[in-house]
Amino acid sequence: MDEVFSDIYRIQLPLPRNPLRAINSYVVRGADRCLMIDTGMNRPECIEVMRTSLRELAIDLDRTDCFITHSHSDHVGLVSELKTRSSKIFLHSADAAIILHPNLWADMAAAARTYGFPDPDVAVEKHPGRRYLFDGEPEFTSLREGDTVSVGRYLFQCVETPGHTPGHMCLYEPDARILFSGDHILDSITPNISGWGPAPDPLGDFLASLEKVAAYEIRLTFPGHRNPIPDHRRRIEELEEHHRVRTEEIVNILARNEQTAYQVASQMTWDISYTCWDDFPVPQKWFATGEALAHLLHLERAGKAMRSWRDGGVYFAL
Numbered sequence: 001m002d003e004v005f006s007d008i009y010r011i012q013l014p015l016p017r018n019p020l021r022a023i024n025s026y027v028v029r030g031a032d033r034c035l036m037i038d039t040g041m042n043r044p045e046c047i048e049v050m051r052t053s054l055r056e057l058a059i060d061l062d063r064t065d066c067f068i069t070h071s072h073s074d075h076v077g078l079v080s081e082l083k084t085r086s087s088k089i090f091l092h093s094a095d096a097a098i099i100l101h102p103n104l105w106a107d108m109a110a111a112a113r114t115y116g117f118p119d120p121d122v123a124v125e126k127h128p129g130r131r132y133l134f135d136g137e138p139e140f141t142s143l144r145e146g147d148t149v150s151v152g153r154y155l156f157q158c159v160e161t162p163g164h165t166p167g168h169m170c171l172y173e174p175d176a177r178i179l180f181s182g183d184h185i186l187d188s189i190t191p192n193i194s195g196w197g198p199a200p201d202p203l204g205d206f207l208a209s210l211e212k213v214a215a216y217e218i219r220l221t222f223p224g225h226r227n228p229i230p231d232h233r234r235r236i237e238e239l240e241e242h243h244r245v246r247t248e249e250i251v252n253i254l255a256r257n258e259q260t261a262y263q264v265a266s267q268m269t270w271d272i273s274y275t276c277w278d279d280f281p282v283p284q285k286w287f288a289t290g291e292a293l294a295h296l297l298h299l300e301r302a303g304k305a306m307r308s309w310r311d312g313g314v315y316f317a318l
């Protein structure tokens with residue numbers, strides 16, 4: 001745990017056997033109330049570090065609200081553990097609708113089948129978002145673009161940044177010129193942009209949200225994983241370049257023949273320590289196929305790829 005800015009503390013919660021390694025939870029201390037930004041996964045390793053850190057910081061959960069940047073289990077997983085009767089959990093309504101939807105996992109299995117997973121039921125069972133999600137049905141308070149959250153010396157503005165998820169939000173403080181970026185902008189790793197969700201073109205949304213945030217004056221960006229980012233515009237350019245290279249790679253793969261998103265993902269290059277696709281753990285196949293799908297949907301929307309249905313599955317071609 002370290003003080004990363006005046007009255008703002010970062011708690012790094014471990015994510016064992018996960019390439020992300022850790023998730024950053026931030027606590028903003030105010031005289032009356034505190035604000036926690038993102039919470040960690042619902043697993044013992046995260047709970048233990050969270051409890052110890054809150055004790056060291058002398059944080060009273062009855063006087064602490066949570067702002068959740070988006071609905072992934074590493075960010076929202078501990079809300080049931082941390083919520084008290086006098087605290088609020090803020091989350092954009094688009095992401096609350098996804099995560100509380102009764103058919104979420106059945107729909108995921110259906111999508112896995114449609115886009116080429118050979119064994120969709122096994123795949124959905126091993127989805128990390130399912131395994132480490134909160135218990136019960138927590139009540140979320142919705143925030144949206146332009147809403148403000150006041151805590152201590154800071155007045156944060158909500159910035160909608162759809163792409164990584166449809167309801168992803170960042171928090172911006174205009175006087176301090178700091179941004180909490182969730183998984184919208186990360187340093188040294190690229191945010192996973194996935195086609196599994198309900199958005200028709202998540203990559204298009206993400207690129208538009210990068211442009212949006214590039215216009216903000218930001219001294220320091222605090223991401224959901226890894227270290228603070230001093231130059232958000234340089235990092236945004238790198239992320240845009242990453243997706244340009246990815247698009248090229250996918251077009252070259254599709255030029256061979258028509259394929260499912262799963263087949264395309266199996267031929268892409270991944271920065272991961274497994275030598276062949278068959279060795280990828282199922283969670284990594286989810287992320288990889290989701291990213292391939294996001295690119296295919298983006299190409300389709302731009303008129304550069306088309307889909308056809310065969311045996312209940314979708315195939316993409318140039």
Ligand SMILES: [Zn+2]
Nearest residue numbers: 070072164183
């Ligand atoms: Zn995420």
Ligand SMILES: [Zn+2]
Nearest residue numbers: 072074183224
């Ligand atoms: Zn994350």
